[in-house]
Amino acid sequence: MSKLESAKSAIEAEISHARQGLAYYQSRIEVLEQTLAQLDSIIDLETTPPARGRRKYGQTTSSRTPAKRGRPRKPTVGTSSTAPELPPTPSDYWLGLITDTPRSAAEILKSAIGSLGFDPTPVQVKKLRQRLPPALQSLLESKKIQDSGSRRERRFFKA
Structure with missing residues (x-):
């Protein structure tokens, strides 16, 4: 049991x-x-x-305006209305900045900033900095450039 x-x-x-x-x-x-x-x-x-028509007294409109892709446009901090927009940066742009002399990514970024022809805002510098690694990776995969070293010692040069 x-x-x-x-x-x-x-x-x-x-x-x-x-x-x-x-x-x-x-x-x-x-x-x-x-x-x-x-x-x-x-x-x-x-x-x-948004509703069209007259606004009532004291009613404000939204500061968000639709962007080209339908997303709300966010105000960016540090941008200046007088600073020109960044040029397109396809892989050919970055390839023109890479020489036969091995250079670090930071040095390539400095030469990119210098080649703009204007003083970029901190936001524009950040955007360029974000565009650099995928461009370098693409150029490495297509074997248009070579690299040596790793991490902070990594240098890029023309093949």
Whole structure:
């Protein structure tokens, strides 16, 4: 009889464990459904065009204007209205800055900044800095340039 009672208690423990798991997943589903509903309402707000017509006294318009791709344009810190835009930087642009003499990525970035013909803003320098590594990787993969060293000692030069 003790085997039957131990089997009964094992089954009861399994049922208790299953109910706890069921309660966990039900609460998880509720949280996820609430999050999904919030995202839907945010998406609806972004895609709804602004109302046209006269504004009431004291009502202001949104400072966010739609960008070319439909995303809200974010104000950038450190940009100047007098600074020209960055030129396109395809791989040929970066290839023209790489010489036969091995140079680090920082040195290539400095020569890119110098070749602009104007003083870039900190945001523009950051953008150039972000464009450099993928361009160098692309040039390395196409075997137009070579590299030596690793990490801080890595130098790039024409093949």
